[in-house]
Amino acid sequence: MADWSPMPPPLAARWTIGGGFVLCFLVGAVVFSAAGRNHAASQPIAFNHAKHLANGMSCTDCHTGVETQARATLPALETCMNCHATALTASAEERKVRDLAAAGKELAWVRLTQVPAHVFFSHRRHVVLAKIACAICHGPMEKATAPPARPFREFTMDACTQCHENNRGGTECNDCHR
Amino acid sequence: MARWGMAIDLAKCSACQACVVACQSENNIPCVPPEEARSGRILSWISLLPELEGEYPRLSMRLVPLPCLHCDNPPCILVCPVKATGINAEGTVHQIYPRCIGCRYCTTGCPYTRRMFNWYKPEFPGDLALALNPDVSVRPKGVVEKCTLCHHRLMQAREEAKAAKRPLAEGDYLPACAEVCPSGAITFGDLDDPASAVAQLARNPRAFRLLEDLGTKPKVFHLAEGEWSGGRGNQT
Numbered sequence: 480m481a482d483w484s485p486m487p488p489p490l491a492a493r494w495t496i497g498g499g500f501v502l503c504f505l506v507g508a509v510v511f512s513a514a515g516r517n518h519a520a521s522q523p524i525a526f527n528h529a530k531h532l533a534n535g536m537s538c539t540d541c542h543t544g545v546e547t548q549a550r551a552t553l554p555a556l557e558t559c560m561n562c563h564a565t566a567l568t569a570s571a572e573e574r575k576v577r578d579l580a581a582a583g584k585e586l587a588w589v590r591l592t593q594v595p596a597h598v599f600f601s602h603r604r605h606v607v608l609a610k611i612a613c614a615i616c617h618g619p620m621e622k623a624t625a626p627p628a629r630p631f632r633e634f635t636m637d638a639c640t641q642c643h644e645n646n647r648g649g650t651e652c653n654d655c656h657r
Numbered sequence: 658m659a660r661w662g663m664a665i666d667l668a669k670c671s672a673c674q675a676c677v678v679a680c681q682s683e684n685n686i687p688c689v690p691p692e693e694a695r696s697g698r699i700l701s702w703i704s705l706l707p708e709l710e711g712e713y714p715r716l717s718m719r720l721v722p723l724p725c726l727h728c729d730n731p732p733c734i735l736v737c738p739v740k741a742t743g744i745n746a747e748g749t750v751h752q753i754y755p756r757c758i759g760c761r762y763c764t765t766g767c768p769y770t771r772r773m774f775n776w777y778k779p780e781f782p783g784d785l786a787l788a789l790n791p792d793v794s795v796r797p798k799g800v801v802e803k804c805t806l807c808h809h810r811l812m813q814a815r816e817e818a819k820a821a822k823r824p825l826a827e828g829d830y831l832p833a834c835a836e837v838c839p840s841g842a843i844t845f846g847d848l849d850d851p852a853s854a855v856a857q858l859a860r861n862p863r864a865f866r867l868l869e870d871l872g873t874k875p876k877v878f879h880l881a882e883g884e885w886s887g888g889r890g891n892q893t
Contacts, residue, residue, distance in 0.1 A: 595755070596794045596795070597754055597755055597794040599792075599809065599812060601812070601816060603816060603820065604816050607820060608816065608819050608820060651745040651746065651751075652743060652745070652751055652753050653745060653749065653751035653753070653805070653808050654812070656751070656753050656754070656755075657792070657793060657794050657805075657808065657809055657812075
């Protein structure tokens with residue numbers, strides 16, 4: 480009889496049910512945290528910051544907006560093709576640049592550091608006017624030999640306001656919210 | 658520190674609504690279906706308030722451009738239970754959308770009806786979606802929004818001025834409505850700078866503030882000839 484009974488299930492059954500819940504929780508926790516880690520961005524090309532900067536390039540060559548506007552911007556394929564129209568190395572990653580160009584496709588870089596749409600952040604304001612080094616917010620990118628898997632730091636509201644309180648940035652709500 | 662304010666000369670205003678359209682596109686204000694708009698769910702940060710004047714047969718209608726008046730003593734802020742709205746040091750009344758819980762106390766509290774609630778998921782049909790202004794966020798369904806005096810333009814203008822190592826000059830920062838007005842009826846600037854055009858207009862004998870007796874102390878002045886008693890003309 481599978482009728483519902485108002486009596487509590489026997490002790491063994493309770494342990495099984497309870498244990499089942501615990502097990503589910505543990506499995507779930509492991510699976511989801513692993514999923515969280517795998518969430519790491521995969522870029523279309525394993526771009527090497529260190530090599531390019533060692534070749535005398537500067538941040539603004541590729542992140543063209545960083546000193547003139549709010550958005551730093553990520554480079555378009557055209558920028559890469561200035562140098563990579565002919566092969567410079569035997570790297571398979573480098574070949575991808577030309578393959579994309581031949582196929583007429585664009586580079587779909589994944590942006591890591593991001594603030595929500597309701598927050599206003601300007602690179603020129605921080606880089607040019609406040610003279611804050613990129614590394615304070617983004618870490619040592621000139622040493623990066625592969626694309627970072629996750630942002631160097633999370634920009635929570637506290638992260639922004641803490642520096643602002645110490646360095647006379649704005650603390651009015653609508654300085655940052657739009 | 659500046660105190661941003663506006664003067665709207667009704668003698669110059671031709672009620673063309675260019676300010677309304679400019680505001681709509683500058684601030685990514687979504688479209689609402691006509692039947693919903695008729696039931697008062699339209700979003701329009703600046704709109705024309707119709708005012709009847711005189712008595713039949715000498716009846717006329719005046720259309721009064723009405724943005725948020727950015728009161729120095731704003732009733733909307735007092736009623737917000739979560740501090741999603743506030744007034745900053747320069748007197749601009751803001752709304753922090755992610756903080757807003759959509760209770761709509763403020764839409765009721767505002768005597769000028771200058772706060773609007775997003776009843777629907779914002780929609781930008783057709784090419785309108787391509788014309789969204791990246792400097793302004795699109796508000797989600799369920800929050801209240803209002804005129805910001807185009808605060809994003811102030812942020813931009815300040816940054817530009819500082820990069821050029823000069824102080825912010827009069828006219829560097831204009832909200833979209835003031836910039837677009839073809840007849841020059843809208844003057845915008847710093848009310849605390851006695852030399853500014855807007856401060857002088859505010860002292861003009863033709864200047865009045867809507868529902869001034871409520872004690873809201875608006876920073877938007879309207880200018881009209883003497884016999885018009887500031888929005889109450891048809892009620893006396």
